[in-house]
Amino acid sequence: xxxxxxAAWWGCYPSYINRQADNGFLPMVGNKIDAREAWKLLNRRxxxxxxxxxxxxxxxxxxxxx
Numbered sequence: 001x002x003x004x005x006x007a008a009w010w011g012c013y014p015s016y017i018n019r020q021a022d023n024g025f026l027p028m029v030g031n032k033i034d035a036r037e038a039w040k041l042l043n044r045r046x047x048x049x050x051x052x053x054x055x056x057x058x059x060x061x062x063x064x065x066x
Contacts, residue, residue, distance in 0.1 A: 001035040001063070009035070009057060010042060035060060 003021055007014040017033070020026045026041065027034040036056070043053040 001033050003033055006033045006035055006038065
């Protein structure tokens with residue numbers, strides 16, 4: 001999934017996702033983000049700051065498969 005598309009699904013600015021990917025925090029496959037793993041990592045970080053975890057959107061399963 002592209003960085004911009006992932007940012008839209010996560011609900012943040014693309015610059016935040018770009019910075020996290022460039023720093024090596026988000027898993028990349030080529031120039032695409034491994035969305036499911038990135039979602040888990042961002043949820044773990046959110047919980048560590050006391051925020052509620054975001055559930056994985058089921059619509060993304062179809063997008064990742066196809």
